[in-house]
Amino acid sequence: MPTPDLKLLRSRLGLSQRQLAELVGAHAMTVSRWERGILRPSAHQQRLLRSLVRASEQGRPLTPGPRRGDPTRMLANLLAQAHQQPEIELGTLSATNRFPGRVVELTRGDIVSKVVIEIAPDLRMGSVITSDSVDRLGLEIGSRAVAIIKATEVIIAGG
Numbered sequence: 001m002p003t004p005d006l007k008l009l010r011s012r013l014g015l016s017q018r019q020l021a022e023l024v025g026a027h028a029m030t031v032s033r034w035e036r037g038i039l040r041p042s043a044h045q046q047r048l049l050r051s052l053v054r055a056s057e058q059g060r061p062l063t064p065g066p067r068r069g070d071p072t073r074m075l076a077n078l079l080a081q082a083h084q085q086p087e088i089e090l091g092t093l094s095a096t097n098r099f100p101g102r103v104v105e106l107t108r109g110d111i112v113s114k115v116v117i118e119i120a121p122d123l124r125m126g127s128v129i130t131s132d133s134v135d136r137l138g139l140e141i142g143s144r145a146v147a148i149i150k151a152t153e154v155i156i157a158g159g
Contacts, residue, residue, distance in 0.1 A: 004053045006035045012056035023074065024048045047121045054102075097149040099125060103139055115139060117147050 010020050017035075018028040024045045026034075033039040041049060104124065105116035113134045116126040125147045139145060 004049050006031065006049070009049070009053055009056060013052065019074075023052070050121055099147040099149070101125070101145060101147065103141055103143050103145050106134070106139060106141055108134065115145070117145050119147065 006020070009015075010017070013020075015023070016028075017031040021028045021031045024031075024041070026041070026045065030039060034041055040046075099117070099119040101117040101119035103115060104118045105114070105126070107114040108131055111131060112128050113131045114126060114128050115134065116124050118124050127147065137145070
């Protein structure tokens with residue numbers, strides 16, 4: 001997966017290279033090298049950066065919290081915002097198992113379509129729904145969606 005545009009991310013979050021480095025466990029010079037394409041973040045750092053991008057794209061003002069002295073609290077605030085439930089009006093439903101996310105895969109068929117929603121970094125949930133429902137819901141890659149699970153039975157197997 002490509003590294004996000006870190007200059008744009010830092011601008012959206014109002015962070016210096018040093019502050020972003022503190023959040024993801026790197027040195028400011030390393031962030032500079034990422035931005036110039038000389039180095040790439042580790043897999044763990046890329047997951048953090050994707051979450052920060054997600055926080056910056058939520059469409060609400062970000063409140064990163066303390067900027068000096070406590071990067072852990074600031075990171076916690078930003079990650080909490082990244083994974084808040086999207087503001088999608090669902091009406092009144094009896095189902096309480098709701099998992100907000102973004103559509104990352106959409107395989108359209110004539111009658112049914114497969115929709116995969118990323119509900120957390122590297123955690124995906126899929127469903128097969130009618131293609132008419134895909135159209136009615138306006139689903140496309142990158143759109144916000146909520147996976148709602150309503151089951152009368154849950155079967156669990158031992159490992």
